[in-house]
Amino acid sequence: MKTHIISLNEDTLRFLLEGVDAAFANALRRTMVSEVPIMTIEDIFYFDNSSLIPDEIIAHRLGFVPLATDLDKYVLPEECDCEAELGCPNCRAVLTMDVEATEDTITVYSGDLVSEDGGPAPVSTNIPLAKIAHGQAIKFEAYAQLGQGKIHVKWSPVSMCVYQNISLVPITDMKAVTECVEICGPETAIIEGDNLKIINIQSFESCKKCRDTVNHDLILDHLQQDDYLFTVESNGALQPQRIVSEAVKILKKKLDTLVKKIDADDIHEPISDFETPEIDESKLYRVGSGDYDDEEGEESTEGGI
Numbered sequence: 365m366k367t368h369i370i371s372l373n374e375d376t377l378r379f380l381l382e383g384v385d386a387a388f389a390n391a392l393r394r395t396m397v398s399e400v401p402i403m404t405i406e407d408i409f410y411f412d413n414s415s416l417i418p419d420e421i422i423a424h425r426l427g428f429v430p431l432a433t434d435l436d437k438y439v440l441p442e443e444c445d446c447e448a449e450l451g452c453p454n455c456r457a458v459l460t461m462d463v464e465a466t467e468d469t470i471t472v473y474s475g476d477l478v479s480e481d482g483g484p485a486p487v488s489t490n491i492p493l494a495k496i497a498h499g500q501a502i503k504f505e506a507y508a509q510l511g512q513g514k515i516h517v518k519w520s521p522v523s524m525c526v527y528q529n530i531s532l533v534p535i536t537d538m539k540a541v542t543e544c545v546e547i548c549g550p551e552t553a554i555i556e557g558d559n560l561k562i563i564n565i566q567s568f569e570s571c572k573k574c575r576d577t578v579n580h581d582l583i584l585d586h587l588q589q590d591d592y593l594f595t596v597e598s599n600g601a602l603q604p605q606r607i608v609s610e611a612v613k614i615l616k617k618k619l620d621t622l623v624k625k626i627d628a629d630d631i632h633e634p635i636s637d638f639e640t641p642e643i644d645e646s647k648l649y650r651v652g653s654g655d656y657d658d659e660e661g662e663e664s665t666e667g668g669i
């Protein structure tokens with residue numbers, strides 16, 4: 365297996381993954397999408413919400429505000445020793461909001477969230493959450509915790525994570541191909557001996573000169589089944605390269621478990637049912653501070669998203 369970084373900026377990493385089959389490439393992709401944890405808001409206590417937007421809608425919006433995550437500082441709540449419902453400083457962070465429109469109508473932004481003691485802060489401060497008119501206010505305390513995308517997509521660290529095959533086309537007209545490569549750059553295609561390695565087929569074909577030089581069917585005929593261009597776009601919670609390295613760690617751990625099980629000949633567990641995550645149904649309808657006629661007839665000020 366070979367990897368090579370094609371480009372890296374603040375939120376997007378493109379790299380080549382060569383010499384693995386689609387099952388492995390997809391395992392890596394799925395681990396990035398649904399298992400690499402990030403911090404996001406989960407529980408909210410409202411002290412005041414006199415805006416027109418219901419508590420649960422604001423809660424839902426807050427869950428999708430990416431928070432810059434320090435993976436070395438927090439542990440997953442289920443792996444924390446505290447076992448407290450709302451967690452401890454090792455497994456949750458507190459953010460507060462205290463906004464009131466004292467004169468005109470104002471927009472409440474993600475930047476109005478105040479994080480406690482260097483905790484996770486919103487990656488972007490200008491995500492609109494609500495508009496409040498004169499006299500209205502939004503005040504709450506929110507608890508963020510680590511989680512995984514397989515539980516809820518708000519915990520997925522990527523806004524995009526895809527791979528595509530690359531193509532290795534034999535060169536017939538070296539002069540034209542050389543010009544092509546110069547125009548489109550090494551992120552799109554490079555010359556490797558007698559072949560043109562088309563790294564990004566979509567961007568290659570969006571250039572008229574390249575499209576005219578190398579026929580579309582030729583590109584498809586020479587797709588490399590075991591070589592991929594990965595594109596990982598972070599939502600900002602983690603650096604894209606950290607997402608990949610964390611995914612590799614998780615995958616390695618799983619494979620170690622598998623190896624141990626094979627060595628111990630412990631691989632004959634019958635698969636009975638597919639696991640479904642347990643959902644606390646009472647939490648689904650108990651967001652906010654209002655009175656709710658739920659089945660237990662309880663009043664509650666806590667809520668999940």
Ligand SMILES: [Zn+2]
Nearest residue numbers: 444446452455
């Ligand atoms: Zn804890």
